[in-house]
Amino acid sequence: MLHVRAVCPADITDTALDLLRADPGATLVTVQRGAAVEPAGDLLECVLARESADDVLNALRDLGVVRTGGIALEDVGTLLSDAAEVAAEKAPDRGADSVVWQxxxxxxxxxxxxxxxxxxxxxxxxxxxxxxxxxxxxxxxxxxxxxxxxxxxxxxxxxxxxxxxxxxxxxxxxxxxxxxxxxxxxxxxxxxxxxxxxxxxxxxxxxxxxxxxxxxxxxxxxxxxxxxxxxxxxxxxxxxxxxxxxxxxxxxxxxxxxxxxxxxxxxxxxxxxxxxxxxxxxxxxxxxxxxxxxxLRPRHRPGGGTLSRLNRWWLSDTA
Incomplete structure (x- = not known):
């Protein structure tokens, strides 16, 4: 999972929030209105499945967040969250080691x-x-x-x-x-x-x-x-x-x-x-x-690849 911090102008914050809410791989979404000082704007944060990262980052870039604010990305070390597990399972199945091009x-x-x-x-x-x-x-x-x-x-x-x-x-x-x-x-x-x-x-x-x-x-x-x-x-x-x-x-x-x-x-x-x-x-x-x-990087596989299906079976069987 990845931790995303984005600073964006107030006039596009709601659109960016809708974008994050709509992506199945994004969870623990928060917003702090007016928290950003330089450049001025709002602070958005979320936890994002690696499989969804490219789609979300490209959408935020197209929205103008990179031009008018900025995006910080870092790996999450330890995360205890049922919501995050659900997001990781619902994310487009490109494999947990999929490339985050940005x-x-x-x-x-x-x-x-x-x-x-x-x-x-x-x-x-x-x-x-x-x-x-x-x-x-x-x-x-x-x-x-x-x-x-x-x-x-x-x-x-x-x-x-x-x-x-x-x-x-x-x-x-x-x-x-x-x-x-x-x-x-x-x-x-x-x-x-x-x-x-x-x-x-x-x-x-x-x-x-x-x-x-x-x-x-x-x-x-x-x-x-x-x-x-x-x-x-x-x-x-x-x-x-x-x-x-x-x-x-x-x-x-x-x-x-x-x-x-x-x-x-x-x-x-x-x-x-x-x-x-x-x-x-x-x-x-x-x-x-x-x-x-x-x-040869992992690509989108409808229904999930063999390793992903095995992981989901193992987790559900040992839960």
């Missing part, structure tokens, strides 16, 4: 924006990858995977392709096309310094044992990228965001970029090319899997 576009749009913090994270992650390669440390490589923010623009690209959202596509592309070159340039300067200090040598790069998986491209590179991309998109479009950590430590995007820099600096061009290939495979695989997951 929420998904907002989340991926924010994560895909090129900001100073995005650049800082991708630079730090790439530097960690360089250190991981220099020290042959798989632990440091995992740290680089977790710190790297590149999944946001990749998920944004997948959403943009499905939605044909060219603004989101441009924003995601800008973050990737600026972020990676900047991070790899900084990593190259760091590698050059480490070589001068004798911390990185060509022999050391040639004899790596613990992190050689970064540049070794094979069939399982594609499999892992697809699985990670699918898991990542599922975690992004549902409340199961904790699964994103597993996605971060499954793919070798940032480590591959860092390895390519180190290998090129020591003259190992073959390994540098293989690392860039690994980077391309992971990025394309993540985006492709994200598009596939969104394309």
């Amino acid at each position: 929420e998904l576009v907002a989340q991926t749009g924010e994560a895909s924006t090129l900001t100073p913090s995005f650049l800082a994270f991708i630079i730090i992650a790439c530097l960690l990858a360089v250190v991981g390669v220099a020290t042959d440390s798989s632990v440091t490589i995992v740290g680089a995977m977790v710190v790297g923010p590149e999944y946001g623009p990749l998920a944004g690209t997948a959403v943009a392709l499905v939605r044909k959202d060219y603004r989101l596509a441009a924003r995601s592309a800008l973050a990737l096309l600026v972020g990676f070159p900047v991070a790899m340039t900084v990593a190259w300067f760091a590698t050059w310094l480490f070589r001068k200090l004798g911390w990185v040598t060509a022999a050391g790069v040639e004899n790596l044992q613990n992190v050689d998986f970064i540049y070794k491209v094979g069939p399982f590179s594609v499999v892992v990228a697809l699985l990670a991309g699918a898991a990542g998109m599922l975690a992004t479009m549902t409340p199961k965001s904790a699964a994103l950590v597993g996605v971060f430590i499954s793919v070798t995007t940032i480590p591959a970029a860092g390895f390519a820099v180190v290998a090129a600096e020591v003259g190992s061009w073959h390994k540098a090319a293989m690392s860039l290939g690994q980077l391309a495979v992971n990025m394309v695989g993540i985006v492709a899997a994200g598009v596939l997951v969104l394309w």
